[in-house]
Amino acid sequence: MKQLLFEDDPQFWFETLRLFGQAAYGGADFGEVLAAASTVTAGDYDSWHDAYRGLADRLYAEAADAGPVTARDLLLRASTYYFSAGFFLHGDPADPRIAAAYDRSVECFRRAGVAEPVEIPYEGTVLRGYLYRASGDGPKPVLIMHSGFDGSAEELHFMGAAAGVERGYHVLTFDGPGQPGAIRHEKLVFRPDWEHVVTPVVDHVLGLDGVDPARIALLGVSLGGVLAPRAAAFERRLAAVVAVDGVYDAGAAVTGLLPWDRAEIVRRARAEHDEEFDALLLAGRQASSTLRWACDHGRYAMGAATDREFVAKYLEYTLEDGVAEKITCPTLVCEAADDLFFGGAAETEPRRLYAHLKAPKTLLTFTAEEGADAHCHVGALRLAAGRIYDWLDRTL
Structure with missing residues (x-):
């Protein structure tokens, strides 16, 4: 999609588009976002914070005196x-x-009352999320949803959970290790063996009333496009898996920027010292708004002390070595035609994943003509939700 704001800062533009898109399910209003964005200076993280904190505070205060639906x-x-x-x-x-900011975000979402907060037992602690129950009698299919590198369980309401309830699905969303609720409350950083995260979530779902155990599907968003397929390769109780968007090797987002092959990058990233690598990453973050943000957030979410350590950890998020081939359930791989993070290569990450699958598989490409070509189709969330749930209806 053509960049309309922040011409020299694709990361600020993407996050603005992400906010625009959430208007489709009530997570934003176009004019509010546009007004806030007009006060932001490209690349200035403080100005971004102040613009959206100020907007949120105004709405929070107004909700105190509003009627129930307006609030x-x-x-x-x-x-x-x-x-x-x-x-x-x-x-x-x-x-x-x-x-x-995060705690107030969760407070607002819970006060809105659109889903039931849940705590899922996990390795001596809990994972936090939300349960959405579809109306009607009889067992229902269940979609388990998680985000990726930087999204939250609350955001998933606008990225598919609300759409699922409308279509007769129970939906369970959650924050796994490395995601906001798990970092904030339990200091749990990301782990690549995501099956150890999803299996206790499936256990939890099977303990709920009104669930059809033969129709449990899993959907992962963004980095979840490698995490969810990874889980499906080992968790055989899943009837389907959806990757929005598909990722075969998450590290490709970084390795394509560096002058070495993957094996050399792994070796150097894990070295105790590598001044050349460190200098390249420093130059890269100065030249690329996306790499600057990714390294900052990556150290935070993956428990890394340096940019190079983050890269070393990030390279572990892959479906190589036969993992993709282990998936047996039907798999939907979504692809964005102009993905900021995983596009641009001769063979995109969704197509690499699709090529390695041995299970029944579908590739679904979203285009610029549809306004849906951005990463995870953030500019066309209703279009994406409709196509994904129609695939789930046919598959389950």
Whole structure:
């Protein structure tokens, strides 16, 4: 999609488009986002925080005197804007604005009352999320949803959970290790063996009333496009898996920027010292707004002390060595025609994943003509939800 704002900062533009897109399910209003964005200076993380924190605070205050439906709508939008306010601040994990914005985001979402908060037992602690119950009698299919590198369980309401309830699905969303709720409350950083995260979630789903155990599907968003297929390769109780968008090797987003082959990058990233690598990453973050943000957030979410350590950890998120081939359930691989993070190569990451699958598989490409070519189709969430759930209907 043509970049309409922040001409020299594709990361700020993508996050603005992401906010625009959430208007489809009540997570934003176009004019509110446009007004806030007009006060932001490209590349200035403080100005981004102040713009969206100020917007969220205004809606939060207005909700106090509003009627029930109006308050719900105000709180849902405030939740989105509070989360966005803290989005670029993770380069300094001690920044008190991070927790303040995130905690208020969760408060607003829970007060809106659109889903039931849940706690899922996980390795001596819990994973936090939400249960959405479809109306009607009889056992229902269930879609388990998780986000990826930087999204939250609350955001998933606008990225498919609300759409699922409309279509007769129970939906369970959750934050796994490395995702906001797990970092904030349990200090759990990302792990690549995501089957160990999803299996206890499936256990939890099977303990719920009104669930059809033969129709449990899993959907992962963004980095979830490698995490969910990874889980499906080992968790055989899943009847289908959806990758939005598909990722075969997450490290390709970094390795394509460096002058060595993958094996050399792995070796150098894991070395105790490598001044040349460090210098390249420093130059890269100065030249690329996306790499700058990815390294800041990656250190925070993966528990890395340096940019190079983050790269070393990130390279572990892959379906190579026969993992993709182990998936047996039907798999939907979504592809964005102009993906900021996983596009641009001769063979895109969704197509690499699709090529390695041995299970029944479908590739679904979203295009610029549809307004849906951005990463995870953030500009066309209703279009994407419709196609994904129609595939699930046919598959389940």
